[in-house]
Amino acid sequence: MxxxxxxxxxxxxxxxxxxxxxxxxxxxxxxxxxxxxSKVTLLPRPRRFGKTLNMSMLSYFFNIENKEENKExxxxxxxxxxxxxxxxxxxxxxxxxxxxxxxxxxxxxxxEIKKVLKKVFKTKKYIREKLAESEKIDxxxxxxxxxxGDYVGALSNLSEYLYKFHGKKVIILIDEYDTPxxxxxxxxxxxxxxxxFRNFLSAGLKGNPYLEFAVLTGILRxxxxxxxxxxxxxSVSTILDDEYDHFGLKEKEVENMLEYYELxxxxxxxxxxxxxxxxxxxLVYNPWSLINFVSKKKLGAYWxxxxxxxxxxxxxxxxxxxxxxxxxLIFQGEDIQETISENIIFDNLDNINTIWSLMLFSGYLTFxxxxxxxxxxxxxxxxKIPNQEVKSFFRESFIELYAKGDVYFxxxxxxxxxxxxxxxxIIKFKRLFISALSYHDTTNNEKYxxxxxxxxxxxxxxxxxxxxxxxxxxxxxxIALEPKDKKNYGLIFEFKVSETKEALLGKAxxxxxxxxxxxxxIDMKNNGVIKIIKIGMAFSGKNVEIVSIIEK
Numbered sequence: 001m002x003x004x005x006x007x008x009x010x011x012x013x014x015x016x017x018x019x020x021x022x023x024x025x026x027x028x029x030x031x032x033x034x035x036x037x038s039k040v041t042l043l044p045r046p047r048r049f050g051k052t053l054n055m056s057m058l059s060y061f062f063n064i065e066n067k068e069e070n071k072e073x074x075x076x077x078x079x080x081x082x083x084x085x086x087x088x089x090x091x092x093x094x095x096x097x098x099x100x101x102x103x104x105x106x107x108x109x110x111x112e113i114k115k116v117l118k119k120v121f122k123t124k125k126y127i128r129e130k131l132a133e134s135e136k137i138d139x140x141x142x143x144x145x146x147x148x149g150d151y152v153g154a155l156s157n158l159s160e161y162l163y164k165f166h167g168k169k170v171i172i173l174i175d176e177y178d179t180p181x182x183x184x185x186x187x188x189x190x191x192x193x194x195x196x197f198r199n200f201l202s203a204g205l206k207g208n209p210y211l212e213f214a215v216l217t218g219i220l221r222x223x224x225x226x227x228x229x230x231x232x233x234x235s236v237s238t239i240l241d242d243e244y245d246h247f248g249l250k251e252k253e254v255e256n257m258l259e260y261y262e263l264x265x266x267x268x269x270x271x272x273x274x275x276x277x278x279x280x281x282x283l284v285y286n287p288w289s290l291i292n293f294v295s296k297k298k299l300g301a302y303w304x305x306x307x308x309x310x311x312x313x314x315x316x317x318x319x320x321x322x323x324x325x326x327x328x329l330i331f332q333g334e335d336i337q338e339t340i341s342e343n344i345i346f347d348n349l350d351n352i353n354t355i356w357s358l359m360l361f362s363g364y365l366t367f368x369x370x371x372x373x374x375x376x377x378x379x380x381x382x383x384k385i386p387n388q389e390v391k392s393f394f395r396e397s398f399i400e401l402y403a404k405g406d407v408y409f410x411x412x413x414x415x416x417x418x419x420x421x422x423x424x425x426i427i428k429f430k431r432l433f434i435s436a437l438s439y440h441d442t443t444n445n446e447k448y449x450x451x452x453x454x455x456x457x458x459x460x461x462x463x464x465x466x467x468x469x470x471x472x473x474x475x476x477x478x479i480a481l482e483p484k485d486k487k488n489y490g491l492i493f494e495f496k497v498s499e500t501k502e503a504l505l506g507k508a509x510x511x512x513x514x515x516x517x518x519x520x521x522i523d524m525k526n527n528g529v530i531k532i533i534k535i536g537m538a539f540s541g542k543n544v545e546i547v548s549i550i551e552k
Contacts, residue, residue, distance in 0.1 A: 003261060006291045011052040013060050017073045022260070024253050024287070027079035029054055029246040030061055033215065034084050036243075038235035040205050040214045042228075044178075044221050045239065046277070046363025048288035048303050049247045051217040052099065055175045058215060062171050063093040091171045091212055092162035094155065096120055099176035102183045106192040109180055113196070114145050117154045124158065127165040135161060152196065155204025159211055169212035172204060178218035181227070185346045198227050206231050220361050223343040238342050239279045239361065240381075248277060248284030261294050273299050276386030278366045286363075289389060303363075304393040323355060324454050327394065328468060331461040335368055335382035356383060364390055395459045404435055414460060420489045420533060426546045433544050446497045449539045450478055453493060457481060463488070473519030482524050489550075490529040492520050496538045504538045504545035512536030512547050521551075 007021040016023050033041065045051055060070045061079075067089025074080055074088070101112045121143045128139055138157060141149035150157060159170040177197075184193035205214050221236055228234055237243040249257070254275075258264040274289040292302035326336045338356040345354060359365045366386040372379045385391050399410050413428035436452075454468055457479060464481035472480070481491040494511040498504050515521070515534045524532060535548045 006295050008291055008295055011056060013053060013056040014070075014073055016053070022257070022291075024249060024257070025077050026050065026054055026246045027057065027061075027074065027077040028082075029244065030058065030079050030087075031082050031084050032244060032246070033058075033213075034087060036235070038213065039211070039233035040216070040231065040235065042177075042216045042218070042221060042234060042236045043244055043247075044218050044236070044361060045247045045279075046361070047219055048286065049277075049284075049363075050287050051247065052097065052175050054246060055095065055097075055173050055215070055217055058171075059093050059095040059173055061088055062091045064089055064091055064166055064168065065093075091168055092166050093171045093173060094120060094124075094158055094162070095173040095175075097175040099179050101180040104187050106184070106189040109184065109189065109193060110151075110196065113180070114142075114149070114151055117142055117151060118145055121154075121158065124162065127161055130165050131161060152199045153203045155200065156208055156210075159204065159208055163210040170210055171212050172214040174201075174214070174216045176218055177201075177216045178220050178222055181222060181346075182220070190346055194227060201227060202231065206233070219363075220344045220358070221342050223345045236342070239277075240340070240342065240367070242280035245279060245282055245284075248279060249287045249290055250282065250284055251275075254285050254290060257290065257294065263294060263297065269299060273388045274303075276366055277363065278368070278386075286387075286389070299388075301389045301392045301396075303389060304396075324451055324458070325468065328454060328458060328466055330365075330383070330385050331391070331394070331458050332465055332467075333384070335384050337371070337380050337382055339378060339380050340367075359383075364393065391461075395461070398455050398459050401436075401455065417491065418460070418463065418488070420531070420550060422533060422535070422548045422550065426548075429546065430544060434542055446495055446539075449495055449497065449537075453479055453495065453537070457493075464491070472523040473521070475514075475518040475520065477515065477518075477520040480520070480524065482527060482529060486528040486530070488531070490521070490524045490532040491535065492524070492532065493535050493537060494520070496536070498538050498540040501540050501543050504540055504543060505547070507538035508536045508545040508547045510536070511538060512549065516549070 004020055004022040007016050007023070010016055010021065015021075043051070060073055063070060071088055074085075079085065096116055098113075098116065101109060101116070103109050103112060121139060125143070128136060131139060135157075138150060139161065140146070142151065142154055155172060159172070162170050181190065181193055181197060184190040205211065221238060222228075254270065255264065255267065258267055258270065263270075270285075270290070270293060274285045274293070275283060277284050277286065286303050289302045293299060329336055336356075340360060341354065341357045342361075344358060344361070356365065360367065360381070360383060363386075365383045367381040367383055370379055370381045385394070396407075399407055409428065410432070413425060413432060416422070416425040416428065450468065454466075457464075457466055460466060460481060463485075464483055466479070466481050468479045469476050470480065477492055478495045479491075479493040483490055492515055494515050496507040496511045498507040512534060513536070515536065521532050521534065530552075532551045533548060534551070535546060538545045
């Protein structure tokens, strides 16, 4: 039997249905939106979890244009079994997507916004004939990208024009509303962008007498004070809530998909790679990764390679020791307990809570459970890496950060370390160390070098239990890597900082002697590790000296 095609890269609902692509029915999203009847609904979800396809479905369902033709698209879907079909084709719809607005400066950004609005106005040109002369001028200024166009008031004005033509209030759908703002933050023009979007959204969504309701999707809920100021009719459902569970793929949906494509024997492997995202009470799979896996029949990191990771990578580039120490725990499969803010404040990205919130809502972490303090009433979440695909992102990010993109060189260096070829490891490490650090990065603070080494070694988490600053013997070692396979080498690192290049060797020998004297290897030996490599390292600026002892 010929199987249905997979909709890789296709997020237009009509194209998927008419061309008989494999489709997982999410039409009850329509039912839930109509039941809740919120004036403005914001649905933040991670990238590639079906937001655009769902928004496209909403547009085809409600749009008064091509009503009968669009009705055919839903005939096989569960929404037809509800009383909500009476709303099908009953409203003018303004549907805009901002997901592709990723440019380097505000001038380019506003030009892209104008092009998006021009496209929308062009699709509504049929209403122009019934507009007053002054309204026609305003309409044409947007369609023809005139500098005098009222782009801030475009949503509000077009709503009024559509209402006058159809005699019905308008539904506004804005997909990936936050993409231009995230890009603006990373490229340094956030203030200009937030000023425009605050006024643009306020005009269209706040006090708009021609608005029936609006739905916005994005990744983040950007702080109300920044963009939704004064919008008191906003209902938000994030991944922390139990509502709107129509994004991502549920267990049964994945089972059905794998069975249909005769891959059901791969379920456990697929679960390890792509499951683990908690949306409210339920666990979901990443749909983009699933359809790519089914297409290629090969496990791999598909979502990570398409996502915009710029903010996450900027956070990793900050080299914050607190972040890396907690990532160390996460890499070992442990949870970390953090308070989470549902409002992302871009001015506060250095705040540790903001960092974990950003990682959670972007899909790089998930939560296992939450706890409410009996004393303070503060809710905290237990965070972890959701699956193997995301874990591979962190590993590759560390490699890119420290190896400057030379993955092969980095891989051979770590292979030397794993196999106990310390001489080759030292040669390669010294070369990497010079290129990875700039003089502006270096410091006489041992914590900085400790942090550098921890980030470098976390990539070995599949082979080792990586720990730092833990008690063993008569003190605390800096970093230890206990092999999961006890036949392999264990590794213990101790670091020192020297004020002069000439004293480096003596400091490295001092670090190695400390490992021996304080018996940092005792816990590892008690756990059955016989072969242990003890490594003393001393740093001074961009200079490093390394000495070692291998016990077999």
